[in-house]
Amino acid sequence: xxxxxxxSHFLREAGLNLVRGWRVSILAVVTIAASLYVGGVFxxxxxxxxxxxxNWRGEARVVAYLEAETTAVRVEEIRRRVxxxxxxxxxxxxxxxxxxxxxxxxxxxxxDLVASQGEAALPPSLEISLAPDRVExxxxxxxxEQLAEFPEVAMVDDDRRWLAQVDVFASLLxxxxxxxxxxxxxxxxxxxxxxxxLTAHVYxxxxxxxxxxxxxxxxxxxxxxxxxxxQGLLGGILSAMAIGFSFSLLAARGPAQLAGGxxxxxxxxxxxxxxxxxxxxxxxxLGALLSLRREI
Amino acid sequence: MIQFFDVGKRFGxxxxxxxxxxxxxxxxxxxxxxxxxxxxxxxxxxxxxxESPSEGQILVNxxxxxxxxxxxxxxxxxxxxxxxxxxxxxxxxxVSDNVTYLPRILGERRPERxxxxxxxxxxxxxxxxxxxxxxxxxxxxxxxxxxxxALISRPQILIxxxxxxxxxxxxxxxxxxxxxxxNRQGTTVILATHNPSLRRRGRDRILKLESGRLVEDRIMDPxxxxxxxxxxxxxxxxxxx
Numbered sequence: 093x094x095x096x097x098x099x100s101h102f103l104r105e106a107g108l109n110l111v112r113g114w115r116v117s118i119l120a121v122v123t124i125a126a127s128l129y130v131g132g133v134f135x136x137x138x139x140x141x142x143x144x145x146x147n148w149r150g151e152a153r154v155v156a157y158l159e160a161e162t163t164a165v166r167v168e169e170i171r172r173r174v175x176x177x178x179x180x181x182x183x184x185x186x187x188x189x190x191x192x193x194x195x196x197x198x199x200x201x202x203x204d205l206v207a208s209q210g211e212a213a214l215p216p217s218l219e220i221s222l223a224p225d226r227v228e229x230x231x232x233x234x235x236x237e238q239l240a241e242f243p244e245v246a247m248v249d250d251d252r253r254w255l256a257q258v259d260v261f262a263s264l265l266x267x268x269x270x271x272x273x274x275x276x277x278x279x280x281x282x283x284x285x286x287x288x289x290l291t292a293h294v295y296x297x298x299x300x301x302x303x304x305x306x307x308x309x310x311x312x313x314x315x316x317x318x319x320x321x322x323q324g325l326l327g328g329i330l331s332a333m334a335i336g337f338s339f340s341l342l343a344a345r346g347p348a349q350l351a352g353g354x355x356x357x358x359x360x361x362x363x364x365x366x367x368x369x370x371x372x373x374x375x376x377x378l379g380a381l382l383s384l385r386r387e388i
Numbered sequence: 389m390i391q392f393f394d395v396g397k398r399f400g401x402x403x404x405x406x407x408x409x410x411x412x413x414x415x416x417x418x419x420x421x422x423x424x425x426x427x428x429x430x431x432x433x434x435x436x437x438x439e440s441p442s443e444g445q446i447l448v449n450x451x452x453x454x455x456x457x458x459x460x461x462x463x464x465x466x467x468x469x470x471x472x473x474x475x476x477x478x479x480x481x482x483v484s485d486n487v488t489y490l491p492r493i494l495g496e497r498r499p500e501r502x503x504x505x506x507x508x509x510x511x512x513x514x515x516x517x518x519x520x521x522x523x524x525x526x527x528x529x530x531x532x533x534x535x536x537x538a539l540i541s542r543p544q545i546l547i548x549x550x551x552x553x554x555x556x557x558x559x560x561x562x563x564x565x566x567x568x569x570x571n572r573q574g575t576t577v578i579l580a581t582h583n584p585s586l587r588r589r590g591r592d593r594i595l596k597l598e599s600g601r602l603v604e605d606r607i608m609d610p611x612x613x614x615x616x617x618x619x620x621x622x623x624x625x626x627x628x629x
Contacts, residue, residue, distance in 0.1 A: 093495030101492075298478050304436075305490040305537065306466035309459070 098314060105315035106322055109291050116287045117323060123283040124327025124375055125334065127276030128368050132335045134269020135364070141262035145255055154220040154236065155249045160188065162244040167216060170242060174220055177235060179227040184219040191217065215246060224252070277375055284323055284379025288316050292383065317380045324376020328369035335368065336360060389414050390435060390545065390576070391623050395444035397430050397600075404430040405600045408444070411623035412578065414544065417571040417589070420580040421604075422597035428580040431597065432547050435578070436468045437461045449544065466490060469538025469546040469575075473553035475530045477522040483509065484518040487537045508536040512566060528559035535566060539575075546570060548579045593618070 110117045167185060175183050191214035196203035206213045240248040302312050339360045390412040397405040405427045412418055420428050433439040434446055437453050446453040456464055477486050484505040491501045509515040512532035522530055531551060538546055552560035568589060571577045596604035605618040
């Protein structure tokens with residue numbers, strides 16, 4: 093028997109096994125699909141958040157809020173001091189009036205709050221753009237602390253601090269997805285193994301006859317291995333389709349930003365979907381091999 | 389040719405076979421007799437390597453069966469036909485498919501498999517039932533299908549473990565006649581039975597087991613129809629070459 097004859101036999105028998113035991117096969121396929129779906133969704137979410145963080149990191153600025161009574165001359169002096177640092181790539185002076193305008197644009201519903209306080213309701217500030225790669229983090233930290241010690245500087249707000257927190261959140265989300273995915277995938281492997289074991293039990297007499305007449309282990313076990321792989325593939329495809337569907341639902345809800353701008357929906361990659369299907373097939377294969385070790 | 393040299397088989401503390409010695413030349417018909425639990429099935433299983441001997445050596449056509457690697461055992465089994473009492477047919481497959489397991493394993497295409505099935509089934513008188521399912525057959529017909537399956541590889545050795553155990557006396561006679569016919573064409577037949585009343589012919593041999601030991605080895609004289617004892621003990625290694 094040639095390899096292709098054997099493969100054709102395996103596929104035919106595995107297909108028949110799947111159809112004959114369709115109830116348990118569906119159970120295995122759905123378990124694999126569910127585990128991959130959960131893992132995949134968490135992966136997309138964490139990836140989306142990480143992408144947002146990366147985008148924001150490029151735009152991240154340090155804002156030095158100045159005391160309201162700081163004179164324009166003094167503001168200019170501080171600005172020049174700030175600009176002298178080699179890692180500063182730009183400084184924008186925001187006057188109280190400009191700050192109020194921005195607030196009104198961003199939060200129009202509550203713009204009255206600021207308008208009623210007059211022009212000096214919000215303090216002037218310096219928005220400092222940095223090139224963090226030009227400086228060692230401890231040096232930058234020292235510099236920020238020195239900036240905060242200027243008597244005219246009321247507060248220094250570093251965007252990068254909360255970006256780091258969001259980054260940690262994304263990592264936790266990824267870890268949670270990984271743990272959940274692995275646990276569920278373990279359950280899927282176990283389910284596949286049980287289904288294959290059941291199938292092998294149903295066909296035990298036929299297996300015995302095949303052994304009796306001189307069937308090799310490769311020939312006897314092949315259909316069961318392929319059955320596991322097919323279950324995994326079907327589960328993977330189902331999961332990829334569900335992920336794609338969920339993605340399209342999310343995409344339909346907003347143009348590019350979701351969850352208050354926290355989550356950037358990037359185009360769904362084919363590579364990820366292929367990986368989901370491949371992991372499904374691998375889970376099916378593992379389940380089949382585990383069951384064959386014990387049952388056949 | 390099959391030779392047993394001081395063969396023993398234990399399952400844990402239980403001794404299934406002990407000090408079994410014999411030599412079966414090619415083309416002989418052997419009745420393996422003994423009460424239930426005497427070790428007949430174990431002895432047969434040792435020949436087609438469903439079990440391995442705990443001690444001693446078994447040669448089948450000059451090959452030491454015990455030393456055949458596990459992955460090569462299927463190739464041994466393709467040279468030995470085996471028939472059981474319970475027929476071991478697969479209900480969901482047709483007679484033709486039941487008979488052609490080995491050709492399918494060997495990659496034969498369907499037309500060739502049909503031809504081989506027809507040939508094997510003709511030997512047992514069932515070539516008109518290729519497309520029937522086992523459930524549609526009588527017990528005797530099912531056993532004939534099982535024999536056809538064993539014959540499809542044209543084996544040199546045919547092993548039958550209580551093949552008439554599930555059949556009435558008349559069908560049993562038919563099946564035994566069929567084994568005689570197969571033997572006449574040159575196949576060595578070893579037929580295990582606990583039924584002492586099965587018909588015998590001249591030159592047929594009887595090996596009798598009791599409690600795992602070979603207690604009798606006789607060949608019927610074709611002229612006097614009397615049994616001539618064969619000396620018990622290890623086969624002469626020189627004479628067996």
